[in-house]
Amino acid sequence: MHLTIVSDAWRPQVNGVVRTLERVASELEACGDEVQVIGPERFRGFALPGYRDIRLAFRPRAALRRMFDAARPDALHIATEGPLGLATRAICHERGWRFTTSFHTRFAEYISARTGLPPGFTWALLRRFHNAGVGTFAATQTLQEELARRGFRHVLPWTRGVDLALFQDGARDAWAGLPGPIFLYVGRVAVEKNIAAFLELDLPGTKVVVGDGPQRAALQSRYPAVHFAGWRHGEELAQAYRGADVMVFPSRTDTFGLVLLEAMACGTPVAAYPVMGPRDVVGPGGVLDENLQRASLAALEVPRPQARAQAERFSWPACAATFRDQLVTLQA
Known part of the structure; x- marks a missing residue:
């Protein structure tokens, strides 16, 4: 199969969408498929306001048409709802092509947090975008149920994985010079990640932010x-x-949270709110509580082998196979 994935999130960005697409493409290619990811680095573009490291393509439709004509893909997947995703959706409509989409980010809540725009307006735009395809992939059961309630049609399951060879328990000296216990946050340092809820906690030892x-x-x-x-x-x-004793995940809007799996695979238990993402992923590998301080302190008592065992329930080969099995060919 020759698969083309179009994504406004791609290298050199560092986020869960990019890491998921990179690993799924690698797994599919190892099985003999041809995978092309079209990202914004191929186009003239501009920086997303407030995020200098995120580039968006400017008027990409004509170039996309040429790329599709050259690639002649068997299946096409739109990973994001940005300029590339919108242009690809329009081209598919022009040509009568079928396509799938995936829902990675709760943009309605992110935009509301930054601008005050009511989430309902953005949700309506997202629903219109995704329902033009033949199926929308969602990473967790909780997200699948929410999208269905919001009027998204043909929601498809697509979980995530973790590199269990790279992320594993071992020497714990990364933060040896800092007073313990070490409470760690990993991810983008932005308002939608709710990091201040972690930084304001009254906790012993040291708080560390990686990102x-x-x-x-x-x-x-x-x-x-x-x-x-x-x-x-x-x-x-x-x-x-x-090197951390607990990985604290303060986000209330992430749809999955690959960092949850990575931390647990390293034996580090997770503390988080009982919301979408952590509720579907953490299980016995950590503690969920509306009181994040209480969750962080309780997570110190979670055995590291127990956290690792929870992460081992997820694999990239299974993630890639699920994705491939539910793709559709371009022509109806």
């Missing part, structure tokens, strides 16, 4: 006792997880 984003400078100034480490990748990221 970067538009809120970093302000938060670093406001919370001088917090250790901001910037982005870590690969083995350095695995070491960061291993």
